[in-house]
Amino acid sequence: MGFPGTWMTESESVVYRVVPKCACSTIGQILYYSDHGEFFDGDIHDATAGLHKWGIETSRDLITANVQGHKSYAFTCVRNPYTRLLSSFFDKICGIQRNGKRYRGNLVPLLMQKYGVEVGGDDGQDDFDQVRSFRRFLLFVRDTIRWRRPMEPDIHWSATSGHVATFIANGGTYDKIFWTEEFNDGMQDVLDHIETPHKVDLATIPRFNESESHGPKRAHPVEEYFDDLSMHLIYEIYKRDFDLFKYDFENPSNKRPIAEIDLEEVHAKLGD
Structure with missing residues (x-):
């Protein structure tokens, strides 16, 4: 099965498991910028160079070796169901x-x-x-x-935990899972743990919401x-999403998490 939905910088500074509808366009552009000092011109999902992706045949062996050897910091981002x-x-x-x-x-x-x-x-x-x-x-x-x-x-509507799980099931280990709702803090923590060819200043990074103008x-x-x-x-x-990523099922108006994510719990429950 490999590592579907996994992206990695060409410098192998960091590995990211994409979860649709969880700030993936912005994260992908940040990774691209961290290697090249400029953003991809267009939707990052359309990029076929400048970023290793599982969907690109020539990237697969590199991603597999890195992830299974846990050579780079690995992360993903989740969102309230x-x-x-x-x-x-x-x-x-x-x-x-x-x-x-x-x-x-x-x-x-x-x-x-x-x-x-x-x-x-x-x-x-x-x-x-x-x-x-x-x-x-x-x-x-x-x-x-x-x-x-x-x-x-x-x-786009299959459970977040299902996306996160494939990375674990095939030998991957997450160093960080953060919430879309606390994006700046989470993404900054990732950047603080990695060395990139180009420095990323989150305060000046635009938000690449590629779906914003699509619908009503x-x-x-x-x-x-x-x-x-x-x-x-x-x-x-989405029971597993609420439980593992600590969102408030009882109150739909509260989009914020109500506890810290336990990475050991995530790996144990999604690695079966």
């Missing part, structure tokens, strides 16, 4: 993607037909009942994750999207 799923809905389901098309072709028509989801018209900008549509999308997410129908779960703006506070049933479904799907 409530806000991560909302972000996936507005970006991937309601939004037009950077290629000018809907995400995954027939996915949105399927959701509209089978689940009654509305997405704000052809361009995602019309008014619609966001709460009702999101809750219907949540049923679809549950179906994909629990029964793998009508399709396999997508990387969220019209309500987070908690309004989640009634008792929605919270039950979220916990059923």
Whole structure:
């Protein structure tokens, strides 16, 4: 299986396990800058040079040797399941993607037909009942994750712990897992532990939110999207994420963690 979703600087200063919807565009650009002194011109996910990626065939042996030998500092970044799923809905389901098309072709028509989801018209900008549509999308997410129908779960809403786990299962060890909600502190801690060809000043780094303009703006506070049933479904799907990464299931309005992440616990429970 190897190390899907793993990126490494060409200098091998650091290894990063990408988790979709968890500041991955900004982190990728920081890694690129730390090696080259400039940002990648475009979406870092499209870069095919300047950064080792598991998806690039020639990078795989280098990544495998580094990770299994734990030669470099390794980290990842996680996010509150409530806000991560909302972000996936507005970006991937309601939004037009950077290629000018809907995400995954027939996915949105399927959701509209089978689940009654509305997405704000052809361009995602019309008014619609966001709460009702999101809750219907949540049923679809549950179906994909629990029964793998009508399709396999997508990387943007499959559990964060599942992404994090593949790195451990194949011989990787994390030195740091930090929260998107406390990005500056977490990313600075990573930078403090590594030597890079170019110094990174986090205070001057822009945020590369590649999905920001894709879809409609969220019209309500987070908690309004989640009634008792929605919270039950979220916990059923993302229980390990809440437990391991110390997020507050009881209060959707609290996006901040409520305890420190225990790296030993993460490795023990996700390394099975």
